[in-house]
Amino acid sequence: MKVINTISDLRVFLHQARLEGKTIGLVPTMGALHEGHASLVRRSVSENDVTVVSIFLNPTQFNDLSDLERYPRTLESDCKLLDECGASVAFAPSVKEIYPEPDTRIFSYPPTDSVMEGAFRPGHFNGVCQIVSKLFSYAEPDRAYFGEKDFQQIAVIRRMVEDLGFKLTIVPCPVVREENGLAMSSRNSLLTSEERAIAPEIYAALAKSVSYSKNHSVEETLQYVVSAIDAVPGLKVQYFSIVDGRSLADVKSWDDSDFIVGCITVFCGSTPIRLIDHIKYKGEE
Numbered sequence: 600m601k602v603i604n605t606i607s608d609l610r611v612f613l614h615q616a617r618l619e620g621k622t623i624g625l626v627p628t629m630g631a632l633h634e635g636h637a638s639l640v641r642r643s644v645s646e647n648d649v650t651v652v653s654i655f656l657n658p659t660q661f662n663d664l665s666d667l668e669r670y671p672r673t674l675e676s677d678c679k680l681l682d683e684c685g686a687s688v689a690f691a692p693s694v695k696e697i698y699p700e701p702d703t704r705i706f707s708y709p710p711t712d713s714v715m716e717g718a719f720r721p722g723h724f725n726g727v728c729q730i731v732s733k734l735f736s737y738a739e740p741d742r743a744y745f746g747e748k749d750f751q752q753i754a755v756i757r758r759m760v761e762d763l764g765f766k767l768t769i770v771p772c773p774v775v776r777e778e779n780g781l782a783m784s785s786r787n788s789l790l791t792s793e794e795r796a797i798a799p800e801i802y803a804a805l806a807k808s809v810s811y812s813k814n815h816s817v818e819e820t821l822q823y824v825v826s827a828i829d830a831v832p833g834l835k836v837q838y839f840s841i842v843d844g845r846s847l848a849d850v851k852s853w854d855d856s857d858f859i860v861g862c863i864t865v866f867c868g869s870t871p872i873r874l875i876d877h878i879k880y881k882g883e884e
């Protein structure tokens with residue numbers, strides 16, 4: 600696997616690949632890779648001739664400096680994992696390489712980017728669109744792979760792709776979970792052993808709420824999940840929303856849409872660490 604640090608070297612490499620008629624898959628990441636990322640890379644390797652994995656801790660999507668500072672950085676082990684997964688290129692540029700000047704572009708795709716994470720982390724999706732649009736322009740991939748763990752992020756990126764007319768396919772990939780149900784996330788490595796023991800209660804409550812929802816209203820299901828999680832000492836729900844799976848607008852009734860998803864963010868422990876998850880109630884398996 601090649602490690603490339605500059606945009607021009609990446610362009611030269613991919614230009615040659617395209618001349619040879621090769622297809623290109625892009626897996627954008629912020630590093631601190633785990634089995635969830637590995638599943639995206641393996642999928643891209645199986646569907647494309649060339650797989651580029653970007654490793655870039657994008658400062659513009661962090662609205663909280665302490666969150667950025669404590670984000671795990673593990674470049675060496677990341678490259679080892681990518682090599683084992685069969686990636687062709689790890690693209691690991693510096694902040695100066697990507698943002699020689701501040702990026703002043705504004706992206707706005709409500710309600711996808713204004714609700715939930717958008718409301719609690721102002722500017723977050725603007726930063727995501729800034730970096731992802733840059734990566735799409737550099738790599739011009741045929742397909743780009745994103746984990747469904749960040750369910751809202753995929754909805755926002757789909758809107759950006761439509762808006763800017765990128766000619767590529769977004770490939771959403773299922774959440775990879777630990778055996779206890781906890782969604783894999785780079786932030787999990789920041790959890791203490793006590794926090795690791797309670798964090799699986801988030802998915803346990805979401806999973807139970809699917810059968811509960813069959814004979815209860817949307818409002819009752821919202822309350823069921825929030826009280827089950829808030830009852831666990833050390834966990835506190837920041838928000839839980841039951842939304843249309845495409846627009847991310849709130850639904851009031853199970854008949855409001857053919858695709859309904861519950862999206863949650865929970866504070867875990869005293870630091871606290873924000874953990875994100877979701878559950879599908881209806882449609883699009």
Ligand code: PAF
Binds near residue numbers: 629655731
């Ligand atoms: O999902 C992530 O890790 C990031 O938001 C992404 C898509 C790599 C952009 O920095």
